[in-house]
Amino acid sequence: MQLGTKSAPFMAAFSSKGPNTIHTGDPQVYFQPDITAPGVSVIAAYTEAEGPTNQEFDKRLVEFTSLTGTSMSCPHVSGTAGLLKTLYPTWSPAAIKSAIMTTSITHDNREEPLLNASYFRITPFSYGAGHVQPNSAMDPGLVYDLTFNDYLDFFCSLGYNETQISLFIESPYKCTKKISLTNLNYPSIRVPKLSGSITVKRILKNVGSLATYRAQVQKPTGTSVFVEPKILKFSKVDEEKSFNVTLQVKQANTAKNYVFGSLIWSDGKHNVKSPIVVKAA
Template sequence: MNNVKCTICSKIIGARAYSSDQNSSVRDEEGHGSHTASTAAGSKVPDASFYGVAKGIARGGVPSARIAAYKVCDSIGCAGEDVLAAFDDAIADGVDLISISLGGEPIAVDSDIISIGSFHAMEKGILTVHSAGNEGPSVSSVSSVAPWLFSVAASSTDRKIITKVVLANGKTLTGNAVNSFTLNGTKFPLVYGKAASRSCSDILAWNCIEGCLDSRLVEGKIVVCNDPNVIEETSRVGALGTIILGDDQKDVSFVLPLPASILATDQFSVLQSFLNSTKNPQGSILKSETTKDTHAPVVASFSSRGPNSILEDILKPDISAPGIEILAAFSPVASLSSFNEDKRHAKYNILSGTSMACPHVTGAAAYIKTFHPDWSPSAIKSALMTTAWPMNATIQGQYEDGEFAFGAGHINPVKAKAPGLVYEASKDDYLKMLCSINITTFGTCPKHVTGSPKDLNYPSIQAQVNAVKKFTVEFPRTATNVGPGNSTYVAKVDVADSDIKVSVKPGTLSFKSSGEKKSFIVTVSGKGLKVTSRLSASLVWSDGTHNVRSPIVVYTNSL
């Protein structure tokens, strides 16, 4: 190292690459791995920013933690055999936690490589934290479905990144984009539709369809487009910048390769009126700035939703964590965006996705493990789930999916280090659950198997029921006292809808020592529920100091 102090050498203690390409390097050439790893365990770095945007101290969840990196993806994709090999190596290397921010479609747990690899990790006392997926707000899109996985949804923080457009008439419009560029001037020509094209119809020109824009007509100008998927085209033809209509995912800003702002319909309509009212429309796109988001945390529009399409009685995702506009370390050899024209490189980048939320929970789990190194994976997971901040389904906007969006709620690591009670599940418990649905590939099933996945000692409570018919569902649970020895917890049930009733027996749990276990049964009943119903409640065990909360969800089988 030529006598230069290497701060990263004590952080990354191991790296392996897996690929059929023998020339594959362990170096992160995409940036994704650097971003997620530094979010989980990056050291403190002052004055970090993305070209001055979102400036502040960058740090991972547990800055003192060490990182072992396992590169299982390349430009082609992520081979299943490589993922399994990485799980095996990580287990053999003795890692404490595994964070995996990749996935695909929801598939059966005995066919899913990540489910299989993480089961082996669980057997060795290693918790695997997994991104829920980015296919939201589609129903049943969550791909992390196994109960031994810690499945993470993405939500907002109270810092929002916006990019303003200033028109020559003095009006200011607010849009979404991470714009690192500063235009040299305050007024530039705005060009829209046929004024930017010599070869296309009005509609195609308005949408800035590929091949329509004429580089001679857009040079030195800001192009206005009706289609949100035209960034590559406006950048390719050398436009000075672009303003785009885009209502999809208006809750998140992405890094773009040129000065740009994406406006929602109401803001774009103001721009159109201005364009129609003057012969020489001008304006400018300002560099991005941060603002306070008072509604946070709200689940991201892109975050994959439940219900769990594989194990219908297991609530997924498990928890929500920051996954929108996250500033973290980035590979200096990687492109900052997904666009070919973007030639910039930087040490930090702003990304969004459940990939970004996942390492937040990994960092929190590492934090919990520093206080409780002997806790099982399920105990750590339970502690984080039962102490999560309850989220308000009424402010989820058009993506109002309740627990199917955010699971137990938004992560609260400080509370989780002393949860009071935990719900533990062992390998035998998971095997019993799997055997109850005739999955035998994970181990030998006992001769007589009873019950169903809803009977698993899980921190959340969920059941799928038939629409219209009356129902009564029982959920057996066992709580382990991890708080003071002499403790008494009283059950409190909060039911949001009168169509269901919830009871808990016994309603009081008295413990004489730490580590003692007590069992109880939650019963949920109701008259016939409508098709596509999702009804919520919650159970809180409280000793006056600790509040151990479990979400309760009942939904019909026609969602």
């Protein structure tokens, strides 16, 4: 691909897509891709133990070659995570992941929605939160954070017992906290079987300057979305503020297939973006 190609980035045909349902007895839980990154025709270091085509007749030995695949996307995201950990050594993995997701883009270099290789418009089931932007991730403004125990409680909610969870930790852990899996403090909101209405809780941590953020919602088709409170005022670094998002089906026929929207918290400088994915029951 040449510099200045229109449109770019685009979603490669080989990229995996969502949704991926977790069968736990909780109909509200599923996962989709979190992020997308460059993975087509990436110039990368290459072993000189064999030729670039991996064929016996290929006797060429090269230090670099052009490679394509999700294994090329992974180093871009890993490198971004390493960059953030260097800048912010105390950040948790969840905070780093949040910064990467909430600062990603969902438009191409024509300022149009992202497309696939066949030039069809794609959804968060293809790109997750969006296309990674390392420079923006260095200054996300706010992050959705999670602790180690939050993940253990998440395992409990998935049905793992204490014996299974003990494989991840050195000491016993009792599953005493009952949480709704939709309330896992994740940088996206996903409700695949919405019947009536549901209220989802999230917590944001200020990792930037003192600022006031206002909620901006793009409603998924056929649904209503209410955010409370609509304004979050942060007066110090590491301060946390919680908010609720209530989703309700207004037109079940319209939302019978997956519909997509977004929630953005903006202070005029930072835009902390989360995808919203809904499907009526």
